[in-house]
Amino acid sequence: MVICMDDDLVKIDDIDRKIIDLLNEDGRMSYRNISRILDVSVGTVHNRVEKLVKKGVIKKFVPIIDHSKLGYKLTAIIGVKVKGGVLRNWETRTAYHKNVLAVYDVTGEFDAILIGKFRDTGELDSFIKGLLSEGDVQRTYTQTVLNIVKEDMTSTKMIGD
Missing domain, CATH: 1.10.10.10 (Winged helix-like DNA-binding domain superfamily/Winged helix DNA-binding domain)
Structure with missing residues (x-):
């Protein structure tokens, strides 16, 4: 393997x-x-x-948090278009926002995809408006998650393929 x-x-x-x-x-x-x-x-x-x-196969030992038990019941997937040349700096700053769980560089229409957890639509709205007020952000596209079918960042199913 x-x-x-x-x-x-x-x-x-x-x-x-x-x-x-x-x-x-x-x-x-x-x-x-x-x-x-x-x-x-x-x-x-x-x-x-x-x-x-x-060897870096196990990066760290951490608890898996059930965010809904802490009041964060809304999951959002946010595509972000960022001005050229500042993507890395913008991602580094944004990654530390309390609501952001993941930041991915992606291909296609957007430069980055964020996965975030929010208490409600008001908190999500405030976050999106904050993003759009940043000079480096050109536009966003937001999808809210209706149902989580699978959310497992610890899967080892691909090991052994």
Whole structure:
């Protein structure tokens, strides 16, 4: 199996993939518990996880937040057209806005796509108007999400293809 990370190919085996799957299910799972499930030593699990972190396959361990439980029930996908030559600076600034979960450089009609979570349409409206008031932003296109069919940033299903 091969995972492509930052132009470096990292080879992993079935044990590595299973460790990643278990950590995706519960990032706080102990190495001892993983070793029992996989029938390998605790040292093996420790060494494998350290290798996966060092190689950049595992970037960090973070909780997965249910934003709706915190009042952010509206998800928006926002296409943004930015003036030439300032895209990187604009993206860096915008990425730190509290409502922005993801920023993607894209091809096509827009320069960037933002994924954001908002409490309501008023908060979304204020965010969009704020974007449009920035001198670097030429226009936006906003879609609101009606239903989330799948939202899983931890999927390992492609590992092993």
